[in-house]
Every structure is written in structure tokens, then in C-alpha cells.
Amino acid sequence: xxxxxxxxxxxxxxxxxxxxxxxxxxxxxxxxxxxxxxxxxxxxxxxxxxxxxxxxxxxxxxxxxxxxxxxxxxxxxxxxxxxxxxxxxxxxxxxxxxxxxxxxxxxxxxxxxxxxxxxxxxxxxxxxx
Numbered sequence: 545x546x547x548x549x550x551x552x553x554x555x556x557x558x559x560x561x562x563x564x565x566x567x568x569x570x571x572x573x574x575x576x577x578x579x580x581x582x583x584x585x586x587x588x589x590x591x592x593x594x595x596x597x598x599x600x601x602x603x604x605x606x607x608x609x610x611x612x613x614x615x616x617x618x619x620x621x622x623x624x625x626x627x628x629x630x631x632x633x634x635x636x637x638x639x640x641x642x643x644x645x646x647x648x649x650x651x652x653x654x655x656x657x658x659x660x661x662x663x664x665x666x667x668x669x670x671x672x673x
Contacts, residue, residue, distance in 0.1 A: 552599055563589060566588070574636075577636040604654075614653075617646075618645075621645035621646075
């Protein structure tokens with residue numbers, strides 16, 4: 545398992561734990577630095593869906609899906625920074641939202657298999673026989 549995949553799995557498990565703790569046990573120590581509002585539960589559920597989609601799909605993804613990931617990551621990062629500036633978001637929520645935005649942006653910037661082949665054949669350092 546690669547490092548990116550492990551990071552996505554661990555983040556998905558943390559967001560799942562935050563979702564279920566916020567809904568069913570809001571007084572747990574995990575939720576002391578997170579919000580238990582239903583709106584954050586919806587946002588966490590949406591994050592879980594997209595993170596699981598990243599785990600299920602193989603790396604040469606569609607251009608439209610990568611565009612969706614980039615737009616979602618930008619909106620998520622901007623809103624997390626803006627809400628934390630106005631003290632309207634909890635600390636753990638802001639950290640998780642920015643972490644997920646970074647993961648989405650890294651995954652949206654992946655190169656297609658054809659581009660990798662072009663680069664590898666154009667700029668090879670091996671000696672030709």
C-alpha cells in the first residue's frame with residue numbers, strides 16, 4: 545500500500561469516527577475540538593463519499609473528476625481558512641478540512657498515463673546502444 549493510499553485510508557477512518565461521534569456520542573474527547581452541528585455531519589459525509597471514491601477508482605482518472613476534485617479542494621480550503629479567521633469553525637474541523645483539501649488537490653494534479661510515457665521517452669538519460 546502506497547503512502548498516499550494509506551493517508552487516504554487513515555483520513556477516511558478519522559472522518560468516519562468524527563461523523564459517528566458527533567451524531568451519537570457528542571461528549572467524547574474526540575469531539576471536544578470539533579463541532580457537533582448537523583451541517584458539519586453533512587460535510588463529513590460528503591468528504592467520506594469523495595475519499596472512498598478516491599480509494600475505489602484507479603489513478604488514471606477522468607478529467608472531469610479531477611476538475612471536480614480541484615474545485616472542491618479549492619472551495620473547501622478557502623471556506624476552512626475563512627471560517628477559522630472568523631472563529632466560526634472548530635480547530636479539529638479546520639485541520640481536517642485543510643488536510644482533505646490538500647489530498648484532493650494532490651489527486652487532482654495527477655498526470656495521465658500517456659503524458660507520463662511522453663515525458664519518460666523524451667527525457668531519458670540512458671545511453672543508447
